[in-house]
Amino acid sequence: MMAEMILLTIATAATPLLLAAIGELVVERSGVLNLGVEGMMIMGAVTGFGVALTTGSPWLGVFAAIIVGALFSLLFGFLTLTLVTNQVATGLALTLLGLGLSGMIGEAFVGQPGVKLTAIYIPGLTDLPFVGKLFFGQDPIFYISILLTVGVAWFLFRTRAGLTLRSVGDNHASAHALGINVIGIRYLAVMFGGACAGLAGAFLSLVYTTQWIENMTAGRGWIALALVVFASWRPLRVLAGAYLFGAVSIGQLHAQALGIGIPSQLLSALPYLATILVLVLISRNRRLTMINTPASLGRPFVPDR
């Protein structure tokens, strides 16, 4: 019983990471590095909360968050794809702007009880011992995150469109020469990433805690970025990574509650240290990294005419 509840808590912790990371994976597979995940996520969080609060419908909040995430990412897209600005700096600017804007928009919402996206309930299945709640009794966004992961994996590696996207990421010059609309595809990818990040944010403020407070993403956007690299840009590995990270975050709280005498700061630092360690291990094998890294990642693309 306790194990099931812990797994549920881990799933809740992992879902926003998974959503944001899957979106960013698609963006990076198309050759664009968008560091603004944190900003897009928090805009989604404030939008989702605000719309849900004012309309009373959490689903409207979710849809609004997705749209706002995509629109916000358009800012980034316009600057990096059309004006060819530096992707790293622009992504950072997006994060800073998102944090500031959301804080301002959300001021009216601080301290308000939110609207919760209720978990699904399938009579008969949800009440099964152990697996019931875990597989059949979670909130809808959890299921979306799993479907999205599988869907993106299938899209990237089993469809022609996915192949096109990957080719744009691997060699945008060749793709352009073949007549592929590099900029157009990248715009779509960036917006998809924004939508996913917005959804992740909505999850935070409508399921995780049903509250709004500024900076509530607390660095999750950056963790999502790390997860994409950690997973070598493969969707199913992102799933594993997100759950691993969630487990470490929750595990440290349990360790405290059990009275294990390790300093809480060390336990809190574990997820970050673990990420660095994994990144180092993954990147060491240059060949492996180069096979999986989209070769055009972060490189500006200006078509010569």
Add this chain to the structure above:
Amino acid sequence: MRIELVRRPQHSALFSALSPFIALGLTLVAGAIMFSLLGKNPFDALYYYFIDPLTGIWDPGNRWQLHELAIKAAPLILIAVGLSVCFLSNNWNIGAEGQFIAGAVAGSFIPVLFPEFQSWATLPLMLVFGMAGGAAYAAIPAFCKVRFNTNEILTSLMLVYVAQLFNDWLVRGIWRNPEGMSFPGTIRFNEYAILPQIWPDAGRAHWGFVFALVAAVAVWFMLSKMLKGFEVKVLGQSPRAGRFAGFSSAKMVFFAFLLSGALAGLAGISEVAGPIEHLNEKISIGYGFTAIIVAFLGRLNPLGIVAAGIILALTYLGGESAQIAIGVSDKAVRAFQGMLLFFVLACDTLIHYRIRIVRTQAASAETAAAGAS
């Protein structure tokens, strides 16, 4: 109809100089719109944000604000100067915040663990250790990048959280002031360990600001007049060309990171030994990240960074007076800063590219004509 970018054969000198101003102008306009939407008088708001802190120039009663400006700008400038070297050489050090903390901790160990060591040498040693601590902490992502090919953006960023937690653990545990009623924080530094104020009667500005100016001039000199500066820029723009010239990419990674780490560490120890006078868990409030904006606003030129640092310090101070005077929330400051960076980056495009609006029929006619001839 579409927007097209045509690469300029040479960087436009005109726009190089103009772009930060255009960006500022656009930010002011966007800010005015933002304030109007919030229901506040935009001119009042802009006045409080940008003009009010400067009134000390002609109004002696308000001179203390100029000092506060210097206090706020000093760490921003110091860190941003180091970051400019990093960014110019294509090393993305996003972890300056962590290096700031590392420097503060490294420099603080002298007054905390050896409070009886009180001599003229105390403060200089603290500063040196601060720089060393920041540099050492920056060496970690540098090492990971050179040896393991790990993305330095992510490693340096994760290390920020680690540094914050480590500092938190120190000031609550073994470095905690035994007479502090069990609250976190070290003992107050002894007077030899405190960074003095420049003109104590007029305000709180401390020597950290002087360090910032000196660092800016020194790095500017290196970048524009020395071979090392050339090496930095070449490796940043084309590693291959740099290799042909005999420059080592790997060594540049270390150089850039160690330099910016040292400067960030200096900013850290200056902040701790200056205005705060002890080490506590709240020393880092995002200077390392704001410095990124300062670096770009200053067009990655140390002299420009001095001005940019002062402008961003203005927004902090202005945000406070705006909060009191017209009730604008402090979060507007962050939104402002984000917008500023956006516009700076967008305007920078004009330096490298010319914008052309192309009518599709004309384009196809052109290509047809070009194809025919």
Add this chain to the structure above:
Amino acid sequence: MKTRFLTLAATAAAIAFGTMAAEAKVKACFIYVGPIGDFGWSYQHHQGALEAQKALGGEEQVELAYLESVPEGADAERAIERFARSGCNIIFTTSFGFMDATNAVAKKFPDVKFEHATGFKRESPNVSTYNSKFHEGRYVQGIIAAKMSKAGVAGYIASFPIPEVVMGINSFVLGAQTVNPDFKVKVVWANTWFDPGKEADAAKALIDQGVDIITQHTDSTAPMQVAHERGIKAFGQASDMIKFGPETQLTSIVDDWGPYYTKRIKAVIDGNWEQIDIWEGMKEGHVVMAPYANMPDDVKAAAEAAEAKIKGGFEPFTGPIKKQDGSEWLKDGEVAENGVLLGLNFYVAGVDDKLPQ
């Protein structure tokens, strides 16, 4: 002629009233460490400020100014100095971390009065310190918890190991032990005052480990919401959180700063402000328990009895009390000294946690 006379009279009256109303008698300024909308610590301070303003005659008599979310580092001194220079007669700095900054500015502005919450330094005669005996409320909570809990274990979401928090945990346990000597408390350190996500996770971790009552020394309403979802009872913190858990909240410790702020601002108006260092609790109305809810009548009666006992002068830290390591701390009937309590860094027997040192 008549109209002109009336206009003149009206104008004269207006001018007279105008001058009276133009200058407020006193300007009281507040520095908050968080947003006033946090529905916790800073919110309660602001409510106290508003209450004082109303009690002393409204906006004409008392002008209020405040700054929210002031970081406790180097910026604090600037913010406080800004207020001191802008005509504030009395400045309240509402967080421990403002201590050095408050004292530094106070030295430069001897005519302005400074009141620092939860601090202990008074380096010049124009600085007072004030604090509340929150732990009295924790004692009452402990009694309620022990009576309501079937598992005999409560979960405590703590922020940072500072004396105030440690006192709270100890007092809670002591209160619980009067009902059930074997009552246990599991502690999780969130290392934050306000992070709903982390607090929610901490609450879930505690509940997963079998606690059936949640109490917190963090400021958000997230633990209350989690408790509500999991169907267990919880205590609120700093303000009445009943609206976040209508069937969940048993009670909440409400910081009521109104009476104190009214007293001190009035002292400035009357010209008899003097430096003090006070630490007051239920008896003086600083600590108020939110209405008891969601509990059977006998528990409510026990809680009210405990409250009455404290208001009558009972100090929760009265012996016999043993420390966590087994050694004796307070003998039978001995009351702990204020100095020891304000620097408390050890647990009493019965706490299931290792205090981070």
